[in-house]
Amino acid sequence: MKKIVLTILSLAVLALGAVNLSAAHHKNKATPHTVIHVVTVSWKADASDDAIQAALDGVVQLQKDYDGITRVWIKTIKAQGNRSHAFVMEFKDQQALVDYAGSDAQKKWYKVYYPVREGSTTFDITN
Known part of the structure; x- marks a missing residue:
């Protein structure tokens, strides 16, 4: 049971990290002024x-x-x-x-x- 909980927590942390990276990427894109x-x-x-x-x-x-x-x-x-x-x-x-x-x-x-x-x-x- 402990392994399952740790696996789920690990996946949740990885998923949150991916979401944060994606949001940071979109936020840092410069708006073109051409x-x-x-x-x-x-x-x-x-x-x-x-x-x-x-x-x-x-x-x-x-x-x-x-x-x-x-x-x-x-x-x-x-x-x-x-x-x-x-x-x-x-x-x-x-x-x-x-x-x-x-x-x-x-x-x-x-x-x-x-x-x-x-x-x-x-x-x-x-x-």
């Missing part, structure tokens, strides 16, 4: 596949041309509604997003993007 710029796009009916790809490749180039963009995603896995593609830019902070508007990098990309873009919806998200 800004996620999500854009869903529909293309013009006459836009070629090459022109669409050039616009998406331009998003990748933006990361190189504009210091405030830290990451990009351009591969749409699933699309709903009247938009066929989406892309995401992660800005280092809200000011980087503000400064991006009207920047030389944005203007350069718009020359490739706007001629094939039918419509888009944008969401800017942060914590």
Whole structure:
């Protein structure tokens, strides 16, 4: 009987330790303050596949041309509604997003993007 009680107590102590470690891990995670710029796009009916790809490749180039963009995603896995593609830019902070508007990098990309873009919806998200 003594062995059973000790085994149960040992398991309880281990379980509590695991719960405390898990809680500490979640508590110590830093809340990101980057800004996620999500854009869903529909293309013009006459836009070629090459022109669409050039616009998406331009998003990748933006990361190189504009210091405030830290990451990009351009591969749409699933699309709903009247938009066929989406892309995401992660800005280092809200000011980087503000400064991006009207920047030389944005203007350069718009020359490739706007001629094939039918419509888009944008969401800017942060914590």
